Amino acid sequence: xxxxxxxxxxxxxxxxxxxxxxxxxxxxxxxxPAAMYLFARAVSGAEAASEQNRLRFLAGSIxxxxxxxxxxxxxxxxxxxxxxxxxxxxxxxxxxxxxxIMGILVFAFAQAILGTTALILxxxxxxxxxxxxxxxxxxxxxxxxxxxxxxxxxxxxxxRSFTEGSILTxxxxxxxxFVAPVYYTTDSMPHGLQAISQLLPTAFAARAVETxxxxxxxxxxxxxxxxxxAIATLTLGFRLTKWRED
Amino acid sequence: xxxxxxxxxxxxxxGVNQVLPSALAVRTRGLVKRYKDGTVANRxxxxxxxxxxxxxxxxxxxxxxxxxxxxxxxxxxxxxxSVEIFGVDAIAAPRRAKQMMGITPQEAGLFESxxxxxxxxxxxxxxxxxxxxxxxxxxxxxxxxGLSAEARKRISTLSxxxxxxxxxxxxxxxxxxxxxxxxxxxxxDPSSRxxxxxxxxxxxxxxxxxxxxxxxxxxxxxxxxRIGIIAQGRLIAFGTLDELLGRLERSYRLSYxxxxxxxxxxxxxxFASFTEARAHAGREQLSEYSIARASLEDVYFTxxxxxxxxxxxxx
Numbered sequence: 001x002x003x004x005x006x007x008x009x010x011x012x013x014x015x016x017x018x019x020x021x022x023x024x025x026x027x028x029x030x031x032x033p034a035a036m037y038l039f040a041r042a043v044s045g046a047e048a049a050s051e052q053n054r055l056r057f058l059a060g061s062i063x064x065x066x067x068x069x070x071x072x073x074x075x076x077x078x079x080x081x082x083x084x085x086x087x088x089x090x091x092x093x094x095x096x097x098x099x100x101i102m103g104i105l106v107f108a109f110a111q112a113i114l115g116t117t118a119l120i121l122x123x124x125x126x127x128x129x130x131x132x133x134x135x136x137x138x139x140x141x142x143x144x145x146x147x148x149x150x151x152x153x154x155x156x157x158x159x160r161s162f163t164e165g166s167i168l169t170x171x172x173x174x175x176x177x178f179v180a181p182v183y184y185t186t187d188s189m190p191h192g193l194q195a196i197s198q199l200l201p202t203a204f205a206a207r208a209v210e211t212x213x214x215x216x217x218x219x220x221x222x223x224x225x226x227x228x229x230a231i232a233t234l235t236l237g238f239r240l241t242k243w244r245e246d
Numbered sequence: 247x248x249x250x251x252x253x254x255x256x257x258x259x260x261g262v263n264q265v266l267p268s269a270l271a272v273r274t275r276g277l278v279k280r281y282k283d284g285t286v287a288n289r290x291x292x293x294x295x296x297x298x299x300x301x302x303x304x305x306x307x308x309x310x311x312x313x314x315x316x317x318x319x320x321x322x323x324x325x326x327x328s329v330e331i332f333g334v335d336a337i338a339a340p341r342r343a344k345q346m347m348g349i350t351p352q353e354a355g356l357f358e359s360x361x362x363x364x365x366x367x368x369x370x371x372x373x374x375x376x377x378x379x380x381x382x383x384x385x386x387x388x389x390x391x392g393l394s395a396e397a398r399k400r401i402s403t404l405s406x407x408x409x410x411x412x413x414x415x416x417x418x419x420x421x422x423x424x425x426x427x428x429x430x431x432x433x434x435d436p437s438s439r440x441x442x443x444x445x446x447x448x449x450x451x452x453x454x455x456x457x458x459x460x461x462x463x464x465x466x467x468x469x470x471x472r473i474g475i476i477a478q479g480r481l482i483a484f485g486t487l488d489e490l491l492g493r494l495e496r497s498y499r500l501s502y503x504x505x506x507x508x509x510x511x512x513x514x515x516x517f518a519s520f521t522e523a524r525a526h527a528g529r530e531q532l533s534e535y536s537i538a539r540a541s542l543e544d545v546y547f548t549x550x551x552x553x554x555x556x557x558x559x560x561x
Contacts, residue, residue, distance in 0.1 A: 016360055
């Protein structure tokens, strides 16, 4: 019960402290991916007419939004807390570091749900035909956020400065989308990258989101991969986030 | 093996009246901090703080005061030695120890967009107070620290002194039986400082133990039951004001203006008796001088080897 209260309090603190910036944060998580969807459609020319490609672009944009939310924005929050001394304030309390990260994760979930819903509505407005399997899509989004948040937490815990951390979270948030077969197929990638890129969490996420957008539920393999990656990155993120200095 | 869970965290809402495992609030033994680069910040500090007692820690910059307090608050793991908070091993069970502490770090950031009231209420909840208790605790702290006019203001609109008072208030929430305050009044104007002194003293009267570090000798003199002086990572003196004054062999202080000094510095000399001091003034044909009993400041400068004014000597 105490842990749940702690998580909710940390979430509320983050939510209330973002009151002024909530608009730009949400816009940023929506605007870039929505623009990328339009860009991908435009540059793919005749291929954009294919329903399958439109769906891939939309799935890619959702993954892009999740990546920005989970790595770039969440990383930014964790870095800000660490380098402005707010983390020190939390450390004075009988609060577990994992409760603190979970509180921030809830904040990332809220952003992810908003961003994904908005992008689905945008997709519909642009004529993408889909029948999302909401339950499975929710599960995919949750595991993707957990996995990617782990990266944000690791960077925020290890960065030597705010600037270094921001650069790394931004680079990873965008990079993981563009070096993976998210907007384009694996065949169109350089040979050296093809095998590795398929193992990236964003590749699994894109595949799973695309399947669930068409109402499918054959996402066991990507879910398992995302789940394992989430356990690995979050465990490391929790271990590295310490109240106590050695 | 002791784990956080096995110790069953006790809610902080019980405050100073909670049944505590030990009457001794803080007990450190052989506390050492050696950093990876070889710097030794603390070299074996032994200290005991009782309930209902206020201890001040004085010392020059870099002497190891903050390192010591950070070890007590579990923020910094000691290289060796032990820390017990009301009998609880703070190194093995930091969260259990922090349940009994209110901490004001030397530097910490507040959330700029949150109001003063929101800060207190949310942090009170994190100290395991219920919603109603948190609201009551927030109102009480706001009132006692004179922040009523700022209660609904966002942190971004407040001055440095007001922010400092909020950090002190966060430590006071829930009446913890031990307060650890690292330079709590730094940056406060004289009036606010006195207000904070009153609040701190009241918590001690109510039965809490307080351990604070300060650069203000007057603060230590006025507030403390016992005073510790740390220099070069060692607790070089610890006792009541009278006990510390008793450590001076020459407890009379002669001060006079150095006529030959173009900068007009004050010269200070120490003597074993008033008569000796007056005789010295006569020999030097001083026309204006003062003789006083040595103060904590004199003890501090004598023990730490610091000299604050040119020409200060021991006679």
